[in-house]
Amino acid sequence: MTRVVRRPVTVRTDAHGAPVCIVDGKAVHTVRTVIDHWRELGAWWEGETEFQLWRVETDAGVFDLECAEGAWRVYRVWD
C-alpha cells in the first residue's frame, strides 16, 4: 500500500545527484539504499516538465522522492 504525499522536503545529495539524506521539518532520515531511479514526463498535457524519481529506503521506511528543477518533494510513502 502506498500514500501519495507530495510534500516539499530538503534533500542532500551526493556528487552524482543521488539523495543521501532527507530533512523533513525536524526529522532527518538517512538514505540506506537507493532502490530505483527513473525519469518521468509527468502530466505533459498540463504543462508539467520532466522530473526525476528516486525510490529510497531510509531508517523511517521507503519513500519515492521527486526532483523537479532542483526542488525536492516526497512523492509517495510506502506502508
Place this chain on the structure above:
Amino acid sequence: MRWFAFGRAVGVGWDGDDTLWMTISNERVMDASVSARACGVEPGQSVHTAAALVPGITVQPATEGPSRAMRRLWRMVNDVTPRLETMGEDGFCAAGSGRTSETALHALRAAARRWLEERPGVRGLLVGVAETPGLARALVEWRKCGELPASWEQSLGRHGRWLVSPRLKPSSAARNRCTGAHEAAESWWDPLPVEALWVLPAEVREMLLRMGVLTFGELEKVGETFWRRMLPGLSWTQLRHQVCVGRLRVNYPPPVYCRTWAAAAGEVCPPEQLTEWLEPLIQGVGRELLAAGCGTRRLGLCWRGEGGRERMEMVLKQPTADLQVLRAQTLRLAAHIRQPVERVSLFVRDFTSLPAEQLRLLAEDGRVISADPAAHALAEVLAQVERRFPGRLQKGLRPGFRELRLARVMEARLAVGSGNERHERMAMP
C-alpha cells in the same frame, strides 16, 4: 450476454508425476489427486486413514502458494478474458460481456477441457457459469454437496463438470434479464441447499438444518432476530446480496506488459535508427493490451547503453490500447535517448479495463473498424465495388417507418402553415 464463471479445481496441490498422491499438513490430508479421491481419500482425513485406503500413495507436504498447474489454468483463463480474479490457490472467477462474450465462453470451456486433459486422473474441475459472480459460485458449491438438475450440467471430460445457470441457456426466455430482489419468487437458486451456503459458518448451517430450513429460498422465513443472534455482523439482506450478486475483484493479469529489443553482441544502435526497432515492440505491446482488453495509463522505456541503464516513464492522459497513441508517446520518450543503446525495452502498466465498445473499435493493427460484424462485412463489399467502379456507387439509407411518418407530418404541417398564411393575407384590409 454477460456471464460470470467460477471455477474450483482439485488435485492441484502438487506438480509431481504420480497419479496417486496426497498433500498433508498437521497429519491431515490437504489435497489429493482425483484418482486418490476416487479411492476414498478426502481432504481433512487423517493421514493414516488415507494411507490405509490407498497403500503406496505418494505423500507430500503441503506447500504455500499456487502450484504450477493452477498458475497454468489462470493463464489459460486469462487468455480468454482479462477480467479474472484468482481465488485462493485453487479457484478463479472470470467474467465476460459484450458481443464476443459467447465466443469467449466457448473458448473458456475449451481451455478448461484442455487443462484437464493435460493430466488425466490427477486434476478435476468444477466450473459454474451464471449471471452474477455469487450465483456462479453457488452452482459450484451446490454441485459439491448434491446433484443439480441434469439439464444444467454438462461434461467437461472425465473429471470436470460445466454447470450453467438456466438463465444463461440459449433457449431461456429470461436470458439477459437483470437479477433483482423482485425476481425472488421465480429464482432458480431458491432450491440451493443450506449446506452449500459458503457464506455461513458450519455451526449456523447445522442450526438451520435442525430448524428445518433446508434451502436458500426457505431462509426468507427466518427472522432478522435469528441473524442478529447467530451472526451479529450479517443481516439477511447482506447475506442475500453475497449469494445472489457477489463481486469480482480483478487481480490478474501480471501488472506489466513488456517487449524488449537487443542488438547483436558487441553492437549498438544509434538513437536515430531506434525508431524502426521500436515499431515491433509497440505492435507487440499493443496486441497484448488488446488481447487483455485493457488500456494502459503508464508507458515507459528502459534502455542500456554506454552510460549504463536508464529508465523513463510517462503517464497517459487517458487509458489507451490504440497503436497510434502508443507509437506517438513511445517516440516522445525515445527522443530522450541520446546515446547508442545495446538494449531497449518498452513496457506498459497501470491498466484499466476498456469498455467493450471501445475495444470493438480497435482492430489488431490499430485500424478503426465497425462495431457491428455485419456492417463491417458490408463495408468490405462496398469498398470492393468502389475500387472496381470508382465514383459510381451511391450510398444512402432507406428511411424506416418512423422517418417516413415524420416526413409526412412535416409536409402536412408545412402545407397547413402555408394555407393559414394565405388566409391571414386575404383577411388583411
